[in-house]
Amino acid sequence: MNVSEQLLKILQAEGVKHIFGVAGDALNPLVDAIGKQDMIEWIGVNHEGNASYAAFAQGELNGNFGVCASTVGPGALHLINGLYNAKKERSPVIAITGQIPIEHLGTNYHQEADLKKIYDDVCEYQAIIRSPEEAPRVILRAIRIAVNHNCVCRIELPADIAQMKAENINYVHKVFRSNSAILPSDQELQAAAKLINESKKVGILAGAGCRAAREEVIRFSDLLKAPITHTLRASDVFDHSTNNVVGLTGLIGNPSGYEAVMNCDLLLMLGTDFPYTDFLPEKTKTIQIDVRPENIGNRTSVTLGLHGDIKSTIVSLLGLCIEKKDNDFLKRLIEKFDDWKISNDQKADPSRDMEPLHPHIFAKGVSDMASDDAIFAIDTGTAAIWASNFMNFHSDRRIIGSFNHGSMAVGLPAAIGAQLQFPNREVWGLIGDGAFNMSLQDFSTAVKNQLPIKIIVFNNSQLGFVKIEMEEAGLAPNFDALRVNNFNFAEYAKLCGGDGVKVEHAKDIIAAIQKAKKSTKPFIIDAVVTNAELSLPPKIGFEEAKGFGISKVKEIFRAFNGEKEQWENIKQEIEAYFD
Template structure:
């Protein structure tokens, strides 16, 4: 057994099933070890960046860590973006990188890169193997830190050591995994209960830290008549059909979700590091509860911080809180949220006959027809707006994406990782055309491994979210810079050995989604949609209104001067609004 065999044995002991990567020199001993057994599969991708996104998906969705691998300097550098995404989403991932032989380190050798320095801002711990004797100790330490801190760790294996005879095999053992919960002092719970008991209108802003405490948070909400506003990442915890949930806040939020946070007397921030300070109240009392103490008071001044797991804090706090009788404020917000949902339902109706069709119609059809335990990988951009506003992630549905890092091109590779981990569940990738163009080469990987992922491409031939950002800044969109020159994605799917269909009319959407749902092959719906659909924040501040007005004035002026593209853009927006 060499060091590579030993590394693989450790991964097998920990239940790892897949390693995503691109084979090459320094990794060859590990790839060879994988070929000699059947428990751990090597999943070869076309780009290491997609390997790290796929590993992120497995770390995020499962009870284990994801694994990706790359060879020396250039290959390792490609892992960075996906690993940074895993860091920001707090998903346990182990990255295995090769390295040049030890004797050449520090000599500017071919493909040499200081990987420790490069990955320092990503990894909680880096196991740089310098001898066979230390290998099992540092490898196990990396895994132990990754799974217990939900973070990214890296194993660096120089190519010469990878071939050496394994040592200290007696030290290889199962990794300790903590199931402990953080419980706060009773004095903090008592103070929190006093604040809640004396407040008239309590709002809840709930994040992904509530995943294991959903029932407790819902019971608390009903007990104190508190509306629940959720973060984007917790859309599958507090879905649109759950009682007292009133939606999202933030730039892509809705009015009732925004008002529940901004108009309360006391805000409970539960398991969230919600970053958008403009959408947090300035003069409202705030209690923040989080198991990561560094988050408490991170975004806004707070009146009381409680360090603890939501699943341990809320039941104890509930015992100290009096029931509230006045539900008028909550009822009003619930009614406003129902009105908003009805409006979204109308925007997703196939009665809207504009051509090309509206993106909301596509999102609603997927939401209506996907299975109750479907997994959705949501890419960054306007696809996130249509998904979060129109779709309902009820029952056992899960969503993952780049919600904190905000990187494009997560949708396709994350869907690959998710489908391999859960072969019996539907996996839908909701992506924009710009994001798909960044990662489309690994659609062939889905074909190679016979993964029936369903990819919805919102094809509006532009970087739509960037356009929104330019308009909010008071700029006339540079339509040349925003343009995306697309190929026929459905034909591309078939060329790769998958299947696909192009749609552009509302009456085509339902049947296309059914075809994707029933397909045994990787399937692309190339949904040609209008670029004229406007997405507005839940509250239009004066600055937003002024900047948007300035932007539209500039667009009109350029159109009057003969800019045909600006004329077409204005026309599409008007047609979309009135359809």
Template sequence: MNVSEQILQILKNVGVTQIWGVTGDALNTFTDALRGDEDIKWNAVRHEENGAFAATAEAQMTNNLAVCAGTVGPGTLHLINGLYNAKKERVPVLAISGQVARVNMGTNYFQEVGLTKIFDDVCAYQAVIRSAEEAPRVVLKAIQIALEQRAVVRVEIPIDIAVEEAKGSHYEHPVFRGNAVLVPSDDDINKIASAINEAKKITILAGAGCRNSREEVLALSEKIKAPIVHTLRSSDVIHNDDKNVVGLTGLIGNPSGYHAVMKADLLLMLGTDFPYSNFLPDDSKIIQIDNRIENIGNRVKVDIGVQGDCLASLQKLDSKILPKKNSEFLDNLVENFNKWKKHKEENSNLDNDLEPLHPQLFMNVLNRKASDDACFTVDVGESAIWVAHHLTLHGKRRLLGSFNHGSMAVGFPAAMGIQSVNPGREVWAIVGDGAFGMCMNDFITAVRYNWPVKILVYNNSQLGFVKIEMEEAGYAMANEALELQNPNFAEYAKLCGGDGIRVEHATDIEKAIEMAIASPKPFIIDAVTNPGELSLPPHITLEEAWGFGKSKIKEILLSVKSDKDQKNNLMDEIKAFFNN
């Protein structure tokens, strides 16, 4: 047994079943060791970043260690963006880095890169293996840290050590997983209970940290008549159809979610590090409960901060909370949220068949047709707006994305990661044309491994969300930077050995989604949509209104001067607005 085989055996012992990567000289010993192995599969992606994104999604779905790999400097550097996503989603991922032989290290050898410095910020632990004897020791330490801290770790293996005879077996031991639950003190619970019992208008802002306490959050809400606002990341924990839920706040939120947070006397933040301080109140009393103490007070001034597990905290708190009878604050917000949902349902009706199509039409149909345990991934950009506004994650549906890192091109590779460990589950990637264009080379990988992912590509030939940001800041639309020249994505899917359909008419949407669901192959819906579709945030500041106004004035003046791009942009926006 050589060092590569020894490391693979350690990975098998902790339940690793696959490695995402692109092989090369420093990793060839690993791929050779996997020859004929039935326990660990090598998923040969076309780009290492896609492999890292896929590994992140795999770790989120399995709650176990996922592994990706890159060879020497260039290959390992390609992993870094996907690993940052893993870090910010707080999931255990191990990156294996090949490295040049020890004799060449420090000589600026071909493809040599000082990886430790580069990965210092993203990794909770890094080890450069300097001898065969220390290999099992540092690999086990890396795995232990990744699982316990839900973090990214990296192990670097020089090519000459990878083929050496394995040693250091006396260091091998089972990987131990912590099962401790952080329970707040009686004093902390009493402070929270006292503040809740005294307050009249309470709102719960529930984050992904409530995943194991969903029923307790709903019960507390009913007991104290508190509206529940959730984050996009917790949309598959707290659903828009749940009682007392009033939606999201933030740039892609809705008015009832925004007002619930801003008009509360007391805001109870549970398991969330919601990042947008301008959508949090300045003058309300705030209680924050979080397992990670560094999150408390990170975004806004907190009056009572408690470190603790949300489930344990709410269970301990329940007996100390007095039921409230006055539900006026809650009832008004729920009524407004229901009106908002009804409006969204009406403007996404298939009768609203202006062409190019409204993007929300696709999401409305998909919401009805997808299975109750479907998994969805969403990319950064306008696609996230349509998911937030039109997708209900009831039942056992899941939603994954780059919610904290905010990277483009995460949707499709994350869908591959989910499908690889859930072969019979319905998996959708909801992506923009800009994001998909960054990672579409690995559609061939999905075909190769028979992963029947379904990809809804919003094709408006534009970086749509960047356009919104540009106009909000007062700039005129810069078509030379925003415009995208796209292929026919459905034909591309067929060329790769998958399947697809291009949709330009509302009457074809249901058929396209049904075809995708039924397809045993990777499937692309090329959804041709209006680039002028507008989606406003739930609250617009004077500064934002002024910026948008300046942008429109500039665009009108440029269109008068025969700028066809500006004229077409304004016409698309007008058509979309008056047909909503």
């Protein structure tokens, strides 16, 4: 058994089923070892960046860690962006990279790169193997850190060591995985209960750290008559039909979610490092509970911080807090949230047949027809707006994306990773055309592996979210820079061996979604949508209003000076708003 085979055996013992990557020189001994067994499948992709996104998806969804691999310098560099996404989402991923033979290190050898230095910021630990004797120790350490810290770790395997005889075989053992509860002190819990009991209007801002404590948080909300506002990552924890949920806050939030956070007497921040400080109150008393103490007070000043896991801490507080009788604050915000949902349902009605089409009709249609345990890979940009505002991630549905890193092109490879991990669940990708063009080379990977992923490409021939950013900054959109030159994505799907349909009329939307749902092949809905749909935050401050106002004045001025695209944009925005 050589070192590559030893590494593979360790991964097998830890339940790894797939390794995503591109084969090549230093990695070839590992790929050869994979070919000699059938427990771990090598998923060859067309670009290493897609491999790391697919590994992220598995680390995020499967309760284990994802694995991606690349050869020396250039291939290893391609992994970086997807690994940064895993780091920011706190998804455990092991990246295996090759390295040139040790004798050539430091000589500026062909394809040599200082991967230790390059990966220092993305990895919490790097297992840099310099001898067969140390290999099992550092490999196991990398896995142990990745799964217990929910982070990215790298294993560096030089080409010469990869083929050497394995040593310290008797040292190999199962990786320790902690299931310990973390609980604040009794004194801190008593102090928190006192603050809660003295407050009249309590609001909850719940993040993805509440995933294992959903029922406890809902019980706590019932006890305190506290509306639950959630972050984007927690949209599948506290869905639109959950008791006391009043929606999302932040740039793509809704009015009731925003008001619940800003107008309470006491804000409880549970398992979230919510980054948008403009959407957090400045003077409200705040209790922040987090398993990571470095998050407490990171975004806003806190009255009291509690270091603990959400489930254990809330269970303790449930026994210390007094039930509140006044539910006026909660009741009013629930009613406001219900009105917002009704309004959104009307906006997403297929009877609104303006062409190009309203994008949220597609999002609402998928939400209505997808299975109760569907997985949704949501790309960055306007796709995230339509998904978060017009979809309901109820039951056992899950969402994954680049919600903290904010990178484009996560949707397709994340859908591939999810479908491989869960072959019996529906996997949908909601992707903008700009993001899809960045990653579409691996649609053929989905075909090769017979993965029935369903992809909706919001085809508006424009970088839609960048347009919003330009307008917010007071700039007239530069349509030459924003333009995305598309081809027929449905025909591309068929060319690759999948299936697809191009949708340009509202009457065809539902049938297209039904066809995608039933398809046993990778399927693309090429959704031709308007680029003029407005998306406004729940609270528009002076600077935002000023920016949009200046932008519109500039657009009108340039339209009157003969810029046809500016005039067409203004007309489409008016039509989209009033249709």
